[in-house]
Amino acid sequence: MPIEEVESITSIRKRFVTPGMSPGALSPEAHMTLNIAMNRIGAKSDSGEGGEDPAHSHPLPNGDNPCAKIKQVASGRFGVTAEYLNACEELEIKVAQGAKPGEGGQLPGMKVTDLIARLRHSTKGVTLISPPPHHDIYSIEDLAQLIYDLKQINPRAKITVKLVASSGVGTIAAGVAKAKADIILVSGHNGGTGASPATSIKFAGLPWEMGLTEAHQVLAMNKLRERVTLRTDGGLRTGRDIVMAAMMGAEEYGIGTAALIAMGCIMVRQCQSNTCPVGVCTQDEKLRAMFTGSADKVVNLITFYATEVREVLASIGARSLDEVIGRADLLTQVSRGDKSLDDLDLNPLLITVDGADKIVYDRSKPRNAVMDTLDAEIIRDAERFFSDGEKMQLSYAVRNTLRTVGTRTSSMIVSTFGMRNKLQPDHLTVRLTGSAGQSLGAFAAPGLKIEVSGDANDYVGKGLSGGTITVRPPMDSPLVAADNTIIGNTVLYGATDGYLFAAGRAGERFAVRNSGAKVVIEGCGTNGCEYMTGGVAVILGRIGANFGAGMTGGMAYLYDPDGIAPDYINPETLVTCPIGHAHWEAQLKELIETHVKETGSLKGAEILNHWETEKANFLQICPTEMLAHLKYPLADVAENDAIPAE
Amino acid sequence: MATQKMLKFVTIGREMPEKRDAADRSHDFHEIYREFAEAxxxxxxxxxxxxxxxxxxxxxxxxNNIPDWLHLTAEGRTEEAYLRSQETNTFPEICGRICPQDRLxxxxxxxxxxxxxxxxxxAIEKYITDTAWEQGWVRAIAPSVERAESIGIIGAGPGGLAAADRLRRMGFQVTVYDRHDRAGGLLIYGIPGFKLEKDVVERRNAHLAQGGVEFVLNQNVGEDISFDAIRGRHDAVLIATGVYKTRDLDIDNADARGVVRALDYLTASNKVDLGDEVPDFEDGELNAQGKNVVVIGGGDTAMDCVRTAIRQGATSVKCLYRRDRANMPGSQREVQNAEEEGVEFVWLSAPGAFAGHVTGEAATAQEIDVDGDPRVGDPRVGSVRVHKMRLGAPDVSGRRSPELIEGADYDEPADLVIKALGFEPEEIPRLWGVDGLEVTRWGTIKADFQTHATSLPGVYAVGDIVRGASLVVWAIRDGREAADSIAEYLTNASRIAAE
Incomplete structure (x- = not known):
């Protein structure tokens, strides 16, 4: 077929994606260059986990758009705010990554510059750990909940779930499709960062071919294939790879390593060391000056891929990539003439499912719709708040089937007023009576206050972005608030700002990866304050085991009259001491006062009544790594001169 | 992170071992770089x-596993660094000194x-290997089994010696033949002492001899001993003669006294340095002292000649090259060293309009005319007619070819003209009287790229005589590879014989 009859380069290029590489891993220049390049050709770049400079939302003077079209939501939830989630077309939940399945990332302290610390709501120079799992995903239902949350906070964005090639990925992909994801990304082992551990690079993961074909086949068998778009990455290097990936079922293609090389990466593979000699993945000013990449180079690379794809398509008589998607029957196993190579039977990869020829591949279909929640009503009722900025107060009864309340409203707040708005903390107050469903106030934005009289399920204040949430038992409840759990598991996971006051205990994994929210509760289960990097947690009751593991920032205060809390804390990474400085005492007291005012907490009131004696029962907890960065010493200098003041 | 010893380029700048300053070094033939201190x-x-x-x-x-032995060196594990480096390189201290690292x-x-x-x-490679010699980490060649098969190696240059070392370590009986009175080939007589101290080479020769390699010197194959005799004496033969025929000029007054070949000049100087008596040097024919010297050519040999002339006390040393600095084949580092020592480079200048041809494959090479001073009855060269050139478009090799600028000629006074125009293979099959040894159209011996086997069974060839003039490091690689394939050949042969 003459090459002129094949679909255009422009149309092919739109299928390309540069996979998630975070600012932090990449230098700001490299990150922005990728975004600009992909935007220029109507393709998509992925922000990676670690937030993105809000300044990227504005075009550059020359007209380039430096904003990533895909925003990643990974286990660390760094910089995942309501604003970030709204500045994109697509949200990607990174469940795992091909180069290091089952492992989280780590950003060494030396790579955490002022900018990175600001984007990630953390402290300059302090190591950041992405936990291996998402603390809010323990089952496919949990993933469905996160997808639901994200579809609420951004009512336009499609949701991608990034999986890795592994045996059984088909089953997972089917579950993900049923969970209403729009795009499934199958990541292979060949790609990946130079910062991955050598053991992972060499021994972990499977080729994308195996994962992709399994996902494609299982989805097709279960009539789910049309619901989702399939994407693959992890070692695509040539136009031929792209066409093969298409035949195995992929509609979109991730190009990571090659794009970096186009920008000047020379495969030194010391990405974790902050010494990238070409300024691609370093935060060192001097080395960043060596960066020679430009958007043009990346555009050229993708153009060459598209050109080669066209040539291959022309040579097999196909007019467009769509014609060969899922056509694994066009591939055959090559015999190498060596028994050690040819005893591998690749036919399972090349199976075509019955009826697969009827599948329509349409990348531009609308996203899979999800049910409305209470917010549909709230937004209608709050019309004057949104149109005129009037202060409003709304009141509803709530049931636990109403999930993710306040999130769609927050999305509206961010798009109407911005996230750094001038609204009062209670500008729009939503009073709820009853038992709130999961993800109450997820990503709640500044200006929104949610008051619950009753209780709330899991994920309260997930990704809290500046809003206020209060939860108190009903006035007529006979229960002793401080002894009963009032909010569920995984509260404030990935919160970046805002307040939560709950007159009662929280469940497990409380305030994991909190990086800015301030919270008062009356007790929590195991794994409280894990991986926390900012914010303040005041806990007026018993804690569970493994408190503060991996915590590298923020502050926690425990009310511990029996002196048993230290048993639950790892003293190697955390410092514990009595409240020893007026600044910290004032912070603690003020939070408890607000807590009492907001929730009518009896326990809080009791403590305040006897403050001078009770304050000795508090234990202040601070990560060792933070000591050098504190504005005020933990204790007055005379008492403990080992701790440096600023 | 605290234990990270490497990647210090961010904070530490590049530093070479201290270079002796030009005034100090330009009067002797010792190496110009001092040793690195351990730190x-x-x-x-x-x-x-x-x-x-x-x-x-x-x-x-x-x-070479360079990152590995750099890592070991950085950790202070110098002996392990040496062991790692000598696994892939027979003569690391020589490569460390004379490899054009700036190109590799x-x-x-x-x-x-x-x-x-x-x-x-x-510099680090040189440091670790020199330290290894000082500390006695260089182990004697002591094969665990002796094998009856013997190999004759013709040519004691880097290729021949690398093969000899490897074969001897496998237990084979090795005899090395060379036409010179010392082993080492160009390492001993070609490369001047200020780049490679002669005791470094002699130390290796002694090491090989102690390890049981037999040296038969002063034996010019085809004259003193026939090739067939060598073949008859050994189970396999390795030809590693190098290329010694000097590219020449067909010039007016070419036979004028004072026009000499680079290799003759360098050999004489090296022999004097080694304490030998050289008549041609004594009578001044090959001595630059007090003379205006003009060296023609822009390769590494030319660089050796100009710097040798400086050390012999020449009045002036000029290097004529018909392209410019960026387009010369020689190492930039050598040009810089030479300039520091007082050599004047006359870029874009070819000696003379030319009638005639350059011999051998040098069809694309210099077209040069040396116009001797036509004083009657005195054929001694007096000056060189210089033609100024400019650079045209790049040729197929990417280098820009020079073009003549009309009417810009001038005469450059010269008492000694050294021709360093490159080397070509001698006509081995004719000189040695071997039938069936195939050569290429350039006169180099045809050998398999991987096995280094020639068209004659059991005869192998490596180094310059196969590649044309090339680097020592390539000769070492060839030698090592050929040693392995000779061993395989002999092992198979003995197995067949046993069956």
């Missing part, structure tokens, strides 16, 4: 970026490419 070697090694894809290694003909490992070093200044790989 310095450790520090410089720690600059290595430990690349996932080490271009230094892929651009080293021997594929160091030139492709990732941190050099990105503008941080290369890791000084050569």
């Amino acid at each position: 310095k070697a450790t520090e410089q090694a720690s600059r290595c970026s430990q690349c996932g894809v080490p271009y230094c290694q892929s651009h080293c003909p021997l594929h 490992c160091e030139g492709n070093c990732v941190i050099e490419q990105s503008g941080h200044g290369t890791v000084t790989i050569g």
Whole structure:
């Protein structure tokens, strides 16, 4: 077929994606260059986990758009705010990554510059750990909940779930499709960062071919294939790879390593060391000056891929990539003439499912719709708040089937007023009576206050972005608030700002990866304050085991009259001491006062009544790594001169 | 992170061992770089970026595991560093001194490419191997089994010696024949002492001799001994003669006295340096002292000649090259050294309009005319007619070819003209009287790229005589590879014989 009859380069290029590489891993220049390049050709770049400079939302003077079209939501939830989630077309939940399945990332302290610390709501120079799992995903239902949350906070964005090639990925992909994801990304082992551990690079993961074909086949068998778009990455290097990936079922293609090389990466593979000699993945000013990449180079690379794809398509008589998607029957196993190579039977990869020829591949279909929640009503009722900025107060009864309340409203707040708005903390107050469903106030934005009289399920204040949430038992409840759990598991996971006051205990994994929210509760289960990097947690009751593991920032205060809390804390990474400085005492007291005012907490009131004696029962907890960065010493200098003041 | 010893290029700059200053070094034939102190070697090694894809290694003909032994050096594990380095290289201290690292490992070093200044790989290689010799870490050649098969190696240059070393370690009986009175080939007589101290080469020769390699010197094959005699004496033969025929000029007054060949000149100087008596040097024919010297050519041999002339006390030394600095074949580092020592480079100048041809394959090479001073009755050269050139478009090799600028000629006074125009293979089949030894159209011996086997069974060839004039490091690689394939050949042969 003459090459002129094949679909255009422009149309092919739109299928390309540069996979998630975070600012932090990449230098700001490299990150922005990728975004600009992909935007220029109507393709998509992925922000990676670690937030993105809000300044990227504005075009550059020359007209380039430096904003990533895909925003990643990974286990660390760094910089995942309501604003970030709204500045994109697509949200990607990174469940795992091909180069290091089952492992989280780590950003060494030396790579955490002022900018990175600001984007990630953390402290300059302090190591950041992405936990291996998402603390809010323990089952496919949990993933469905996160997808639901994200579809609420951004009512336009499609949701991608990034999986890795592994045996059984088909089953997972089917579950993900049923969970209403729009795009499934199958990541292979060949790609990946130079910062991955050598053991992972060499021994972990499977080729994308195996994962992709399994996902494609299982989805097709279960009539789910049309619901989702399939994407693959992890070692695509040539136009031929792209066409093969298409035949195995992929509609979109991730190009990571090659794009970096186009920008000047020379495969030194010391990405974790902050010494990238070409300024691609370093935060060192001097080395960043060596960066020679430009958007043009990346555009050229993708153009060459598209050109080669066209040539291959022309040579097999196909007019467009769509014609060969899922056509694994066009591939055959090559015999190498060596028994050690040819005893591998690749036919399972090349199976075509019955009826697969009827599948329509349409990348531009609308996203899979999800049910409305209470917010549909709230937004209608709050019309004057949104149109005129009037202060409003709304009141509803709530049931636990109403999930993710306040999130769609927050999305509206961010798009109407911005996230750094001038609204009062209670500008729009939503009073709820009853038992709130999961993800109450997820990503709640500044200006929104949610008051619950009753209780709330899991994920309260997930990704809290500046809003206020209060939860108190009903006035007529006979229960002793401080002894009963009032909010569920995984509260404030990935919160970046805002307040939560709950007159009662929280469940497990409380305030994991909190990086800015301030919270008062009356007790929590195991794994409280894990991986926390900012914010303040005041806990007026018993804690569970493994408190503060991996915590590298923020502050926690425990009310511990029996002196048993230290048993639950790892003293190697955390410092514990009595409240020893007026600044910290004032912070603690003020939070408890607000807590009492907001929730009518009896326990809080009791403590305040006897403050001078009770304050000795508090234990202040601070990560060792933070000591050098504190504005005020933990204790007055005379008492403990080992701790440096600023 | 605290234990990270490497990747220090961010904070530590590139440093070479101290170079003796030009005034001090230009009167003797000792090496111009001093040794790295241990601390310095450790520090410089720690600059290595430990690349996932080490271009230094892929651009080293021997594929030396450079990042590994830099790492070991940086950690102070010098003996292990030496062991790692000698696994792939028979003569690391020689490569460390004379390899054009700026074109090989160091030139492709990732941190050099990105503008941080290369890791000084050569200097560190030299440091660790010299330290190994001092500390006695260089182990004697002591094969665990002796094998009856014997191999004759013709030519005691780097290729022949590398093969000899490897074969002897496998237990074969090895005899090395050479036409000179010392082993080492160009290492001993070609390369001047200021680049490679002669005791370094003699130390290796002694090491081989003690290890049981037999040297038969002063034996010119085809004259003193026939090739067939050598073949008859050994189970396999390796030809490693190098290329010794000087490219020449067909020029007016070419036979004028005072026009000499580079190799004759360098050999004489090296022999004097080694304490030999050289009549041609004594009578001034090959001595630059007090003379205006003109060297023609822009390769590494020309660089050796100009710098030797400086050390012999020449009044002036000029190097004529018909392209410019950026387009010369020789190492830039050598040009810089020469300039520091007082050599004047006359770029874009070819000696004379030319009638005639340049011999051999040099059809694309210099077209040069040396116009001797036509004083009657005195055929001694007096001046060189210089034609000024300019550079045209790049040719197929990427170098820009020179074009003549009409009417810009001038005469350059000269008492000694040294021709350093490159080398070509001698006509081995004719000189040695061998039938069936195939050669290429350039006169080099045809040998398999992998096995180095020639058209004659059991006869192998390596180094310049196969490649044309090339680097020592390539000769070492060839020698090592040929040794392996000879061993395989002999092992198979004995197995067949046993059956």
